Amino acid sequence: MRADTIRYEFASDNTAAICPEAWTALVEANAHYAPSYGEDEWTAAVCERIRQLFEVDCDIYFVFTGTGANALGLAQLCQPFDGVICHERAHIQTDEGGATEFYTQGAKLFLTKTNDGKIDLGETEKLIAQQVALHGHMMRAISIAQATELGTVYSPEEVEEIGVFARAQRMLLHMDGARFANAIAYLGCAPKTITWKAGVDLLSFGGTKNGVAAGELVIFFDKKSSRDFQYRVKQAGHLGSKMRFLAAPWLGLLNGDVWLRNARHANEAARELAQRLRNEAGMENVFPVESNAVFVQFDDECVRGLHARGWRFHKFVEPDIYRLMCSWSTTDEEISMLVGDLVAIK
Numbered sequence: 001m002r003a004d005t006i007r008y009e010f011a012s013d014n015t016a017a018i019c020p021e022a023w024t025a026l027v028e029a030n031a032h033y034a035p036s037y038g039e040d041e042w043t044a045a046v047c048e049r050i051r052q053l054f055e056v057d058c059d060i061y062f063v064f065t066g067t068g069a070n071a072l073g074l075a076q077l078c079q080p081f082d083g084v085i086c087h088e089r090a091h092i093q094t095d096e097g098g099a100t101e102f103y104t105q106g107a108k109l110f111l112t113k114t115n116d117g118k119i120d121l122g123e124t125e126k127l128i129a130q131q132v133a134l135h136g137h138m139m140r141a142i143s144i145a146q147a148t149e150l151g152t153v154y155s156p157e158e159v160e161e162i163g164v165f166a167r168a169q170r171m172l173l174h175m176d177g178a179r180f181a182n183a184i185a186y187l188g189c190a191p192k193t194i195t196w197k198a199g200v201d202l203l204s205f206g207g208t209k210n211g212v213a214a215g216e217l218v219i220f221f222d223k224k225s226s227r228d229f230q231y232r233v234k235q236a237g238h239l240g241s242k243m244r245f246l247a248a249p250w251l252g253l254l255n256g257d258v259w260l261r262n263a264r265h266a267n268e269a270a271r272e273l274a275q276r277l278r279n280e281a282g283m284e285n286v287f288p289v290e291s292n293a294v295f296v297q298f299d300d301e302c303v304r305g306l307h308a309r310g311w312r313f314h315k316f317v318e319p320d321i322y323r324l325m326c327s328w329s330t331t332d333e334e335i336s337m338l339v340g341d342l343v344a345i346k
Contacts, residue, residue: 005310009327009334010273012314013179013292016327018249019211019262025252026213029244037239038062042247049254050205050219055192059226061218062246063238066091066178069204069216071099072236074141076220076229077172077202080106083137084174085124088113089149091176103236108137116287117148118158121165128169142166145176146183146194151270151293151323153183156193163199172225173199178206178216181263182291196221207250211262211328215246262328266292269326273335281342286321294324305345311338 008015018026025042034040047060063069070092074084084100086093088111092100101107112123119142128139142162147153154162159175166173175195177183180203184191195203202225205217218233220226233239240246253259270292277283277296286295297320298306306313316323324338 006312007310008312009330010324010338011312013209013266013325013327016211016329018213019252019258019328021252021256021258022212022249023252025248026245029248034244036241036243038243038247040244040247042244042251046247046250046254049251050217053191053254054195054219054221055190056196056221057223058196059220059223059229061220061226061229061233062240062243063216063218063233063236064214064240064246065238066176066204066206066208066216067096067099068236068238069206069218070143070174070176071096071103072229072232072238073202073204073218074100074107074143074174075103075105076232077174077225078104078107078140079138080104081138082107082140083110083127083131084108084141084143085110085112085119085127085139086143087111087117087119087145087148089117090143090145091149091178092143094149107140110137110139116152117145117150118152118154119144119162121162124165139169139171141172141174143174143176145178147179147186147291147293150287151291151295152288153186153290154194156187156189156198159194159198159200166199172201172222174202175200175204177203179209179263179291180205181210181259182267185260185263185267186290195219201225207253207259209327210259211253212249215250217250263292266326266328266330269330269335270294272332273324273326273330273339276335276339277342280339281346283342286317292326294326295321296324298322302342302345306338306341309341311341
């Protein structure tokens, strides 16, 4: 490989192209005039398909980004004096520029710490108990990521346990589903099993990492909670005038369960990458490979050598844990090239 060739195949699932089905749906939508601001047939079709997929009547809204989906959704649930409990490595804590705090106009994130990226209910209970009535925050919501930022996946039983806990505390449960498709592919369960049936009130359903160019869904399973949410979306600049261009690619994903096929491929690629790293390069996974992320320890020599060969990827946990992401389009050839370069370096 030439040293001046930059490769982003494993830097993030955001670096992948639009999948063919989403692209075709976008091209077809582009051939027509259509009503604006979500009054088009593509938006209506996606909303109906989502209700069929989750087997429940729910409210669905389109926003442009995952940050927008999480922050605006939580702002809909929370007052400025409320608290949101999440994991210390949650995307809303580490990667969204304080968007939740900004859009809630003051709600605070309270952090739990575990080694697997999942919420710890023991710590959660302590955080709630530490709040002094009137002088502290009202604990309003729990936010979990499915799959987590460390690539792990909550089982249906784990989600249900958190849902029961939230109800007992009179709290609401939000799920950051930027990689929801990967979690479903891993678990092999119906989407309802780890959402509304397990006590989830609000889901941020990610499409960008699954094959569309842009556009995430905010899904309210408790329709009372979504009252006037369209005004919040508009005020935040997330109401697309040509909404069909957000919706049509989603239709490409949802029809024929392309979304699930894409996620399965990404997950399988991650397992293949992890196995070959272990067998050929002697590198063990730091966290279980349950979705489309592989975490490994690289020393400085490995990092310099891979960079010199053009590979780009991100350090995720100090001092030496790096993340390699697979996508719907990851190929065996790309895995072989990366592993081959690692073997050569070592």
